[in-house]
Amino acid sequence: MASNNLMVGLEIGTSKICVVVGESRTDGTVKILGVGQAPSRGVRKGEIVDFETAMKCVHEAVVDAEQKSDVMIRSVYVAVAGSHLQSFNNRGCVMLPEDRDEIDEQDVEDVKSNAREVSIPAQNAFLHSIIQHYHVDGQDGVLNPIGMSGQKLEADFHIIHGMRTRIQNSIRCVKELPLEVEDVVFSALASAQVVLTKNQKDLGALVIDMGGGTTDYVLYADGAIRQSGCLAIGGDHITNDISMGLRIPMARAEKLKIEEGSCILGNCLPGDMILLKDDSGFAGKEIERETLNTIIHLRLRETLELLKRRLDEESYLNYLGGGIFITGGCSLLNGLDYLAGEIFELPAQVVHAHTTSGLTSAVENPQFSTAIGLIKYAQAVQRDRRPRRFGRIFGKFFSGIR
Amino acid sequence: MIQLSKSYSLPDSVEDFIPIKIVSVGGAGLNALDRIVLDGLERAEVVAINTDVQSLASSVAAHKVQLGRNVTRGLGAGGDPELGYQAAVESSEEIREALANARMILICAGLGGGTGSGAAPLIAQLAREAGALVLGFVTLPFSFEGKRRNAQAREALDRLDQFANAVICFENDQMAEIVPPKAGIHQAFASADMLISQSVRSIVNVIQRPGLIRIGFDDLLAALRRRNGRCLFGFGESDSDNRAHDALTQALKNPLMDRGRMLSDAARILVHIAGGPGMTLSEVEVLMQELGRHVNEQTQILFGTAVDGRMGNRLSVTIISSLAADGDIALDGVTSLPVAVPTPSIWEQQPQPQTSVDSVPESIPMPEPPRVPPIDFAPIEQEPPIAEPAPPATSLSKKAESSSVAAQGRSAPVKKTNPVEEKLPAKQEVLQFEPVTRGRFEKSEPTIVEGEDLDVPTYLRKNIKVK
Numbered sequence: 001m002a003s004n005n006l007m008v009g010l011e012i013g014t015s016k017i018c019v020v021v022g023e024s025r026t027d028g029t030v031k032i033l034g035v036g037q038a039p040s041r042g043v044r045k046g047e048i049v050d051f052e053t054a055m056k057c058v059h060e061a062v063v064d065a066e067q068k069s070d071v072m073i074r075s076v077y078v079a080v081a082g083s084h085l086q087s088f089n090n091r092g093c094v095m096l097p098e099d100r101d102e103i104d105e106q107d108v109e110d111v112k113s114n115a116r117e118v119s120i121p122a123q124n125a126f127l128h129s130i131i132q133h134y135h136v137d138g139q140d141g142v143l144n145p146i147g148m149s150g151q152k153l154e155a156d157f158h159i160i161h162g163m164r165t166r167i168q169n170s171i172r173c174v175k176e177l178p179l180e181v182e183d184v185v186f187s188a189l190a191s192a193q194v195v196l197t198k199n200q201k202d203l204g205a206l207v208i209d210m211g212g213g214t215t216d217y218v219l220y221a222d223g224a225i226r227q228s229g230c231l232a233i234g235g236d237h238i239t240n241d242i243s244m245g246l247r248i249p250m251a252r253a254e255k256l257k258i259e260e261g262s263c264i265l266g267n268c269l270p271g272d273m274i275l276l277k278d279d280s281g282f283a284g285k286e287i288e289r290e291t292l293n294t295i296i297h298l299r300l301r302e303t304l305e306l307l308k309r310r311l312d313e314e315s316y317l318n319y320l321g322g323g324i325f326i327t328g329g330c331s332l333l334n335g336l337d338y339l340a341g342e343i344f345e346l347p348a349q350v351v352h353a354h355t356t357s358g359l360t361s362a363v364e365n366p367q368f369s370t371a372i373g374l375i376k377y378a379q380a381v382q383r384d385r386r387p388r389r390f391g392r393i394f395g396k397f398f399s400g401i402r
Numbered sequence: 403m404i405q406l407s408k409s410y411s412l413p414d415s416v417e418d419f420i421p422i423k424i425v426s427v428g429g430a431g432l433n434a435l436d437r438i439v440l441d442g443l444e445r446a447e448v449v450a451i452n453t454d455v456q457s458l459a460s461s462v463a464a465h466k467v468q469l470g471r472n473v474t475r476g477l478g479a480g481g482d483p484e485l486g487y488q489a490a491v492e493s494s495e496e497i498r499e500a501l502a503n504a505r506m507i508l509i510c511a512g513l514g515g516g517t518g519s520g521a522a523p524l525i526a527q528l529a530r531e532a533g534a535l536v537l538g539f540v541t542l543p544f545s546f547e548g549k550r551r552n553a554q555a556r557e558a559l560d561r562l563d564q565f566a567n568a569v570i571c572f573e574n575d576q577m578a579e580i581v582p583p584k585a586g587i588h589q590a591f592a593s594a595d596m597l598i599s600q601s602v603r604s605i606v607n608v609i610q611r612p613g614l615i616r617i618g619f620d621d622l623l624a625a626l627r628r629r630n631g632r633c634l635f636g637f638g639e640s641d642s643d644n645r646a647h648d649a650l651t652q653a654l655k656n657p658l659m660d661r662g663r664m665l666s667d668a669a670r671i672l673v674h675i676a677g678g679p680g681m682t683l684s685e686v687e688v689l690m691q692e693l694g695r696h697v698n699e700q701t702q703i704l705f706g707t708a709v710d711g712r713m714g715n716r717l718s719v720t721i722i723s724s725l726a727a728d729g730d731i732a733l734d735g736v737t738s739l740p741v742a743v744p745t746p747s748i749w750e751q752q753p754q755p756q757t758s759v760d761s762v763p764e765s766i767p768m769p770e771p772p773r774v775p776p777i778d779f780a781p782i783e784q785e786p787p788i789a790e791p792a793p794p795a796t797s798l799s800k801k802a803e804s805s806s807v808a809a810q811g812r813s814a815p816v817k818k819t820n821p822v823e824e825k826l827p828a829k830q831e832v833l834q835f836e837p838v839t840r841g842r843f844e845k846s847e848p849t850i851v852e853g854e855d856l857d858v859p860t861y862l863r864k865n866i867k868v869k
């Protein structure tokens with residue numbers, strides 16, 4: 001097995017740390033060799049708050065993955081999230097010299113760097129610059145302009161940037177282990193690689209990755225990424241709400257949410273009670289099911305409505321032919337697809353990674369979407385990168401990623 | 403939620419305002435003064451002093467004093483401190499008159515030029531003789547303005563330091579830090595003015611605001627009393643959801659603070675927190691705790707707080723301290739003054755009937771600026787200065803005279819007391835019965851979207867009863 005076919009995705013999540021080891025095959029598919037995970041501590045809202053503890057947890061997860069896949073992990077792709085991430089669309093433009101009208105590779109490089117010349121806050125760094133479309137002399141929707149004739153080449157880019165120091169925290173955490181960081185990837189972008197098919201991207205789709213600490217989203221229209229972002233609200237907030245509303249410890253609230261929680265209202269009989277058994281340090285308690293569901297429903301409705309307001313700032317929601325795809329650990333909550341469908345007035349479904357071979361049964365879970373997505377991303381990037389070998393952590397253009 | 407029907411009244415010690423005068427000297431001082439007045443300042447009088455009539459005429463100050471009618475004839479001092487000093491000597495009677503009846507005098511000047519460097523030390527001396535507490539707010543020139551100007555400024559600063567109780571010194575080079583590199587030069591100077599204005603106003607407010615825990619002259623002096631020391635000053639104000647934290651962060655961001663790093667070396671720190679009626683104890687607690695991280699354990703914190711109806715939703719923090727120049731803590735700085743003036747205490751202050759001495763707008767003869775072509779006076783500016791050594795030069799007669807002025811000054815009238823607080827409707831205090839809590843997210847960065855703290859459970863924010 002050639003080592004450069006080996007790809008490892010690492011997601012430092014708020015509730016768990018997940019390491020997926022995959023192998024790229026010559027036919028373009030990915031085989032998952034093993035999945036390692038460890039409960040996460042020292043991470044809040046997708047960002048590391050306790051460095052030492054988080055590092056230990058990452059170490060645990062990596063060791064777990066190494067044992068399960070029987071490989072030695074040297075370098076990883078890391079997913080990042082956090083409310084500091086921001087995105088916008090920008091257009092770059094170059095004019096060809098008078099004596100030449102065939103667009104070549106150099107022109108494409110020029111227009112890429114031109115689109116990149118935008119000011120972002122000084123403490124921020126570029127995370128992704130993703131090509132949407134090229135325009136040649138005003139002709140829209142050109143996918144590959146090389147070889148075309150034209151005088152004016154424009155390119156639309158979607159740029160994702162975030163605070164440099166916070167992104168570096170994740171990188172540093174991995175490097176101290178010590179592991180190499182191949183790249184950092186916005187987590188929803190990674191998830192989208194694996195939950196959406198090319199066809200769905202073309203139709204237009206919204207991916208909502210609802211994790212423990214954050215809700216990340218990516219919106220595709222016409223096969224290109226149009227909007228993306230991160231809300232620092234996640235499953236943790238629901239657990240916290242339950243814990244405070246029902247006055248039960250966090251650990252019990254988490255268990256109750258997973259086992260009994262639903263965000264559909266009016267579905268249960270009045271007086272339908274859930275019995276919490278007594279435990280050491282916790283006296284038993286009876287809880288009305290409707291109360292629990294109300295708390296969950298209010299939080300999720302608010303979060304989704306907030307997301308809708310954000311996306312409504314630009315009118316791409318109307319272009320979603322593919323619908324809404326919800327993934328991430330929180331999407332396992334009963335009825336979330338129904339609620340999202342009701343709020344966005346679009347078909348919504350809970351999805352997980354489905355384009356892999358190997359340990360399929362083990363990874364068919366929305367919790368692993370991001371980590372598996374990282375492998376998919378890595379595969380696309382490596383295919384794109386191999387001829388040129390340029391690799392910087394920050395600021396990159398990959399035509400392979402859409 | 404419980405609402406108290408009876409609102410607690412604010413302390414009624416509002417009546418006795420301490421007469422404070424803000425004196426600006428020279429061109430830079432006048433610019434700063436304009437800024438102070440434009441930013442809004444009550445409870446203090448302003449006096450503009452300059453040699454240059456043109457700039458004096460355009461000043462917004464009500465009370466103006468022209469220096470050196472014969473020495474400079476309405477023109478500037480031409481960057482010569484000696485000439486500025488001569489001009490001030492010539493007009494010392496007028497200055498003395500202008501400074502009378504103040505318990506505290508703040509002198510603003512830009513050092514390095516003629517009038518500011520020459521006249522400011524003398525004015526400080528006259529002010530001390532008049533029995534007032536004197537604070538200097540001065541700027542030092544940019545280093546690109548040349549070594550000569552910088553040397554003049556340093557010399558003037560030394561002299562000013564001898565007379566003033568404390569000098570807060572802003573280095574223009576440091577200002578460059580707070581100005582974005584692409585900003586125009588006017589903005590750089592404007593920000594220097596703004597900083598001076600901010601610090602002057604906050605010191606006036608610290609002294610004048612009716613305090614729950616009041617800060618007096620003595621506290622202020624204790625915090626500032628360091629000979630040749632480096633003054634630390636920070637001011638922050640915020641009305642955000644997290645205003646205590648934001649205000650403190652802003653205060654520590656002040657260039658004179660060096661992001662709070664300097665505070666760890668200070669022996670005494672004066673902290674004044676002011677806010678509207680909605681200021682809570684927990685906010686003050688949070689703020690002081692946060693500040694505590696920046697200071698040494700041995701540091702004495704002089705703490706004051708005030709509730710001011712005009713503050714509305716805002717909360718402001720003022721931090722004042724000073725570092726000894728050579729690490730040596732010398733508290734006896736005041737006694738080495740040429741004129742020993744007892745430090746007045748605000749508690750002696752009694753409201754007294756008004757006399758007519760105070761600040762009748764001066765009828766300075768103001769020649770129309772373009773009346774004389776400046777070229778006529780060029781030789782005068784180059785005249786060799788009248789030989790008299792630089793201060794300290796206080797004659798005995800002056801001293802006697804000044805002490806009488808000082809006595810007069812002490813029985814000074816309190817001009818106006820019209821606190822706005824009294825006009826404010828008595829506000830009901832809202833006591834929060836159930837504290838809004840963020841549970842697990844207590845210590846993490848709040849998720850605030852569209853003005854709401856989303857870490858607080860939705861049902862609590864929307865007031866939906868779940869049980």
